[in-house]
Amino acid sequence: MTDFPITIYHNPDCGTSRNTLAMIEAAGYAPTVIDYRNMGWTRLQLEGLFAAMDAAPRDVLREKGTPAVALGLLDLSVSDAAIIDAMIEHPVLVNRPVVVTPKGTKLCRPSEAVLELLDKTPAEFIKEDGEIIRCRP
Secondary structure, eight states: OTTSOOEEEEOTTOHHHHHHHHHHHHTTOOOEEEEHHHHOOOHHHHHHHHHHHTOOGGGGBOOTTSSTTTTTTTSTTSOHHHHHHHHHHOGGGBOSOEEEETTEEEEOSSGGGGGGGOSSOOSEEEOTTSOEEEOOO
16 A cells, blocks of 8 residues: 555564564555665664664664574673674664554554554454454453
8 A cells, every 4th residue: 555655674584574474464555665684784774774663773683593692792891883784794683573554654663553553454463373353452
């Protein structure tokens, strides 16, 4: 839907990301899907997303399954600029999925957090693990 544009920064290997994308599509949207692992990030792009989320880079830093520990990024003395530099070099360091809609920008963990960003939602959604999400009362 062009009147309600949606962009999802997606990792197809991540169940949360897949569920989020499926919820968006179940609501009838055809989002722009960006596999950020392949596309990578720019400083301007990350800074814009963090500002839109009112989040610091550390808030969106993914630890599990990434080189965050090996790079020393969990030390609280590491600057935001250094974390962003690492995210540019290692795109997987950005937690996922990040969804942008006219209603806002958000790291959608858990996946049903995306419902707050949509103009319309499916009545219910069944996640990959079988959990049923009631989207409307």
